[in-house]
Amino acid sequence: MPFREGPLGDLKVPLTWTAAVALIVAVVIAVAFLLADRRETLQQQAYGVTRQTVDTVAKPVSGVIAAPGRWTGVGVDAVRNYFFAGSENARLKAELKEMRTYRDKYLALVDENERYKSLLGLKTDPPIPMVAARVVADSRGPFANTRLADAGKEKGVVVGNPVMNERGLVGRIVGVAPGASRVLLLTDIASRTPVMIDRTNSRAILTGDGGPNPKLEYLRGSEPIQAGDRVVTSGDGGVVPRGLPVGAAVKGLDGRWRVVLFADSTSIDYIRILLFKDFAQLADQQALAAKVLPPVITENPEQSILGPARPATPPPAAPATTAPAATTGTAPAAARPTTPAPTATRPAAAGTSAARPPATTRPSTTSPAPAPARTPQ
Amino acid sequence: MTGARPLNPGRWLGVPMLFVILATILFAAPIRMWGLQLPEPIFAMVPAFAWAVIRPSILAPFALLLLGLFLDTFWGGPTGLWGLSLLVAYASVLAVRNMLTGQSRPMLWVWYAGACALSMTAGFLFTMMDSLAMPSLVAVFWQFLATALLFPFAHRLIDRFEDADVRFR
Numbered sequence: 235m236p237f238r239e240g241p242l243g244d245l246k247v248p249l250t251w252t253a254a255v256a257l258i259v260a261v262v263i264a265v266a267f268l269l270a271d272r273r274e275t276l277q278q279q280a281y282g283v284t285r286q287t288v289d290t291v292a293k294p295v296s297g298v299i300a301a302p303g304r305w306t307g308v309g310v311d312a313v314r315n316y317f318f319a320g321s322e323n324a325r326l327k328a329e330l331k332e333m334r335t336y337r338d339k340y341l342a343l344v345d346e347n348e349r350y351k352s353l354l355g356l357k358t359d360p361p362i363p364m365v366a367a368r369v370v371a372d373s374r375g376p377f378a379n380t381r382l383a384d385a386g387k388e389k390g391v392v393v394g395n396p397v398m399n400e401r402g403l404v405g406r407i408v409g410v411a412p413g414a415s416r417v418l419l420l421t422d423i424a425s426r427t428p429v430m431i432d433r434t435n436s437r438a439i440l441t442g443d444g445g446p447n448p449k450l451e452y453l454r455g456s457e458p459i460q461a462g463d464r465v466v467t468s469g470d471g472g473v474v475p476r477g478l479p480v481g482a483a484v485k486g487l488d489g490r491w492r493v494v495l496f497a498d499s500t501s502i503d504y505i506r507i508l509l510f511k512d513f514a515q516l517a518d519q520q521a522l523a524a525k526v527l528p529p530v531i532t533e534n535p536e537q538s539i540l541g542p543a544r545p546a547t548p549p550p551a552a553p554a555t556t557a558p559a560a561t562t563g564t565a566p567a568a569a570r571p572t573t574p575a576p577t578a579t580r581p582a583a584a585g586t587s588a589a590r591p592p593a594t595t596r597p598s599t600t601s602p603a604p605a606p607a608r609t610p611q
Numbered sequence: 612m613t614g615a616r617p618l619n620p621g622r623w624l625g626v627p628m629l630f631v632i633l634a635t636i637l638f639a640a641p642i643r644m645w646g647l648q649l650p651e652p653i654f655a656m657v658p659a660f661a662w663a664v665i666r667p668s669i670l671a672p673f674a675l676l677l678l679g680l681f682l683d684t685f686w687g688g689p690t691g692l693w694g695l696s697l698l699v700a701y702a703s704v705l706a707v708r709n710m711l712t713g714q715s716r717p718m719l720w721v722w723y724a725g726a727c728a729l730s731m732t733a734g735f736l737f738t739m740m741d742s743l744a745m746p747s748l749v750a751v752f753w754q755f756l757a758t759a760l761l762f763p764f765a766h767r768l769i770d771r772f773e774d775a776d777v778r779f780r
Contacts, residue, residue, distance in 0.1 A: 253667035257705070260672035261698050264679065267691030268737065288684040295636060303642035371639040371685075374651045376750035377738045378688030381641070409687070416687050423742045445747030503641065 281393065281409035281416070293384055293414040296371035304503065362475060365389045365507045367415070376444035379422035381405070383505060386413045394473065396508045402479040402496030403427075403467060404505055417505070420448050420480070420495060429480055429493075430468035431459050437468055440480065440493060447492040450483065459483050465493050472512030623665065623772045624674045627658045631678060635685065652757035653730070655682060659697045660726050661768035663704035664711055664719075675701055689741050692734060700730035716766060724759045731755045 315322065351358065367385035385391055387410050395407040397417045405425065409416035418425055425442035429450070436458030438450040453459060463483040469476025481493040631654045638649050655678040662671040679694025704711070704726050711722055731751055738746050 249669075250667050252669055253672075253705070256669040257672040257698065257702055260676045261695065261702070264676055264691045264694035264698055267680065268689060268695055268741065269691075271690040271741070285684050285687075288681075292636070292685060296639060299637055300640040300642070303640050307642075307644075369641045371636070372641045373639060373686035373688070374648055375686065375688075375754050376746045377692060377734055378683075378686040380687030382687075418687070423738060423744050423746050441744065443744065443747040444750040 285409055285416070286411035289382060289409065289411040289414040289416060290386075292382060293370055296382060297368075297384065300370050307503075359475065363390075363509045365391060365509060367505050367507055369417075369503055369505060370414075377423065379419040379425075379442065379444060380408070381417040381419065381505070383415050383417055383507070384413065385507060386411050386415050388412065389507075390509055391415045391507050392509075396467075396474040396478065396510055398478065398506050398508065399497050399500060399504065401499055402481060403474070404497045406474065407507065415507070420497075421446060427480070428468045428470040428473065429465050431483065432464040432466050433460070434458050434463075437470065438465075438491075440465070446498065447484065447486065447494055449486075450491040450493060453491060459491055461485055475508070475510055618666070618772060620670055623768075624658075624662070624668075624670055627661070627768060628674055628678060631655050631658060632681060635682065639685070650757035651754060652761055653682070653693070653697075653727075653754065654761065655679065655693065655697055656700065656723075656727055656730060656758050657761050657765040657768065659701045659730070660704055660723050661765045661772075663701050663708060664769050665772045667705060667708075672698060672701065689738070692737055692741070695737060696730045696734040699733040700726045703729055719766060719769075720759075720762045723762045723765055727755055727758045731758075 350356070365385050367383040367389075369381045370384050371382040373380050381404070383397075391407055391410050393407055393410060397404045397406055403420065405417045405419040405422070406427075407415050408418040419442070420427060420440060421442045421444065423442055423444050425440070425448070427440040428437065429440045430437050434455065434457075436453060436455045438453045438458075440448050441451045442448045450459070450465070461484055465480045465483055467474045467476060467478040467480060479496050481495040481497075484492055484494050486492040634654045638651060638654075640649065642649055655675070658671075658678070659675055662668065662675070675697045676694045679692070679697045680690065682688070682693040683690045704722070707722075711719065714722065731754065735746055735751055738744075
């Protein structure tokens with residue numbers, strides 16, 4: 235039976251009210267989506283199938299749209315190179331002259347570094363493999379700063395991989411799909427990166443806020459930073475490797491320390507995805523897990539470099555000449571029969587004990603009384 | 612009674628949605644000229660304002676929700692952020708719809724800018740609650756400015772469909 239012929243066929247509901255109900259339902263759905271979102275967890279599971287599908291579809295579409303812009307950029311570069319070849323050549327010669335000095339220093343330091351490593355038996359992190367990718371789309375708004383790169387699961391990219399361009403750190407991977415991956419930029423409001431000031435080794439957290447210059451938060455130490463200081467990754471937490479260049483420190487208009495990103499000095503057309511795994515992840519955790527724990531051995535106070543342990547009770551108020559003899563003569567020797575050997579073999583033990591007596595004899599360190607008290611042991 | 616004919620949803624909802632999606636994809640191209648990037652306006656604010664002015668609708672809120680979800684997934688933002696922000700602006704304009712009828716073009720532009728500001732403020736607050744951090748006010752302002760400049764498109768959409776259904780004039 236058609237609806238209009240039924241008992242509810244004559245029911246008239248004002249469109250304004252039904253529109254209001256539809257609006258409320260839509261708002262409830264949007265709120266549910268927002269509450270269920272786990273984007274900030276930066277986990278692969280949080281990057282759902284929908285996002286993966288959109289990325290996979292958007293990659294070729296955005297790639298086609300971005301192509302004219304890329305070709306235009308290449309053309310402009312070619313024209314500029316043609317007209318400014320002379321000045322460019324002079325600049326490059328000056329730079330090459332400067333770099334030759336750095337090269338000699340670099341080779342000497344590499345050699346010295348290698349020798350130190352071999353002497354110390356130092357085990358350094360293995361080299362990090364990289365994947366090159368092209369950016370096909372980006373978002374630059376205050377609430378989301380991401381890039382879509384055209385390299386995905388098939389190239390071994392996983393969530394958490396750091397991303398760089400030729401100048402510095404760009405961000406890290408937050409979503410991987412077949413043929414595409416999503417890069418969360420350092421400027422995104424959800425981005426938190428452990429960094430340090432290269433000059434002082436002071437640690438900080440680089441926090442994005444949607445603007446071009448992310449903030450340095452939780453700076454520690456007195457005078458830890460100056461304008462122009464180089465900021466690099468600290469490697470803390472194993473999220474990104476240590477020492478990747480990030481930017482230069484500047485004081486913002488709001489009085490907070492911020493970072494001018496090195497990566498922003500060039501266009502982020504091509505990026506390198508570092509297939510980085512924390513060194514701790516490379517180790518065989520099962521082999522490292524101890525099957526049998528070693529026995530617990532408490533420290534022997536007689537052999538400790540700090541000297542015998544002090545009792546919790548304060549020294550007696552008795553005269554100094556009698557009390558030390560009683561304590562040193564009985565308590566330590568009776569408690570540990572093996573310990574007197576070192577003191578017995580050392581003729582100067584009396585002098586030593588006088589110089590660093592146990593706590594019970596401390597009041598009488600100025601008197602020679604303890605020395606004869608130890609001789610019977 | 613030709614004036615009472617219902618609007619074709621494909622024409623007044625579907626086509627603008629398509630244009631919004633295409634414009635968003637187009638402006639997401641990673642183009643940088645002389646160190647400057649393309650702006651990133653919220654194209655979906657155009658239908659969010661115009662649809663509320665044209666007439667109340669059951670489908671329009673869900674169309675806006677879909678647009679918002681597309682923006683979130685395409686831009687990589689929190690899911691539901693733009694859907695909710697657009698619906699806040701849509702609901703506000705719908706509530707004052709009677710006051711907007713017959714307004715001049717500059718005055719409508721002011722109202723549109725107000726709707727944009729409301730939507731951006733909502734996005735700002737939702738992001739603060741979601742990320743527990745404050746977005747850059749300067750970045751929010753630039754996006755607001757780029758979005759407010761899109762009013763001619765909203766006015767064109769209103770002009771095109773405002774008189775299509777006389778029941779809601």
